[in-house]
Amino acid sequence: MLRGWVGSSLQAHSFEYVRPATVAQTVQILGEKGGRAKVLAGGQSLIPVLKLRLANPQVLVDISRLPGLAFIQERGGRLRIGALSRHRDFEESKLVRDKYPILADVAASLGDPQVRNLGTIGGALAHADPASDWGTALLVFETELIAKGPKGTRTIPIDGFFKDPFTTALRPSELLTEILLPKSEPGNGGAYLKLKRKTGDFATVGVAVQIGLDPKRNVTRIRLALAAAGPTPMRAVKAEQALVGKRAGPTAFAEAARIAAEEGKPEADLRGSTEYKRAMIEVFTRRALETAAGRTGR
Known part of the structure; x- marks a missing residue:
């Protein structure tokens, strides 16, 4: 067990650092430490949070080298x-x-x-x-x-x-x-598109689609989800319902995109106003539907 710290020179936070060798050891440590521990995998989400002191764990559990969890x-x-x-x-x-x-x-x-x-x-x-x-x-x-x-x-x-x-x-x-x-089935296709201000930025809006089409291109299955459109990633269920049984194409996709934009609840921030984000949800939903349908092979 080691001691470590993360933070600026003015605001350093100390913690215990442990690197378990197995999943069983990891679970044992987490069970003993409870909410006082944080798990470190790649560190790309956690390290910035630690530097900003938005989390102050007593123990950092490094699982980055655990065997059998990368496949x-x-x-x-x-x-x-x-x-x-x-x-x-x-x-x-x-x-x-x-x-x-x-x-x-x-x-x-x-x-x-x-x-x-x-x-x-x-x-x-x-x-x-x-x-x-x-x-x-x-x-x-x-x-x-x-x-x-x-x-x-x-x-x-x-x-x-x-x-x-x-x-x-x-x-x-x-x-x-x-x-x-x-498992992927014939006639299914998916796509994820997002708007971001620059490389490395979080999504201003993001849209995920997984669609299933029959040989006549009627929608047999659809799930549609939004990023940065509420307090958590969310499904646009009403937009999904509007597509089931419809023939895949511009008219159906445009209507579903309009409904998805209404379902989203984006908040205004430095990336744009609520109105702008809703407009972008509509645009990117339509594009994601078109891309996903194009990947079905039908």
């Missing part, structure tokens, strides 16, 4: 993703590019090369930023999150994972270990 594979009828899979892994995965292009979209949209090389999908999900690109994209699947704690393993549906800004359903004693997605 992207189809197995058992699902896409299985280890929580320590780094953003660059999704860019480089042929499986992802060919069958789950929305995940490659997300990875390519994130930060800069350093962020993509170091940051992990599990860390991004646990951070739960309202503008979370990963959180938004995973909402368009029936995603399940696997958490391990002192009492065993728990499965958390993605629809119940994000509770409030920077707050999830994970308990202080639990570690997110795996993400499960349904």
Whole structure:
């Protein structure tokens, strides 16, 4: 066990630093320390928070070298993703590019090369930023999150994972270990698009779409989610309902985009006014629907 500190020369925060060798050791430490511990994976979300003193953990638990938590594979009828899979892994995965292009979209949209090389999908999900690109994209699947704690393993549906800004359903004693997605099916396509002011910035707005079309291009399945449009990543359920059974095309997509913009609840900030963000939700929803439909092969 080591001592460490993070902060400016005027505001340094000290903490204990531990690097467990296994998931079991990690869970034991989290169980003992409870809410006094923070988990460090790639550090791209946590380190800035520590520097700003927005979090003051007594213990920093470094899981970056835990074995067996970095993988992207189809197995058992699902896409299985280890929580320590780094953003660059999704860019480089042929499986992802060919069958789950929305995940490659997300990875390519994130930060800069350093962020993509170091940051992990599990860390991004646990951070739960309202503008979370990963959180938004995973909402368009029936995603399940696997958490391990002192009492065993728990499965958390993605629809119940994000509770409030920077707050999830994970308990202080639990570690997110795996993400499960349904296996890609023929006639399905997805896309993630976001507006940002500059490279490395958070989304001004982000839109994720996963759509299923029958051979006549009628919408059989649709999930649509928004980033930076509320206190957590959110689904645009009314827009989804407006598309089911409709023929995919400009008219249906324009109407769904209009409804999605009404569903979003973006707040004015340095990235734009509420009115501007709603307008951009409409534009990017229409574009994401067109891109996703184009990837169905129908």
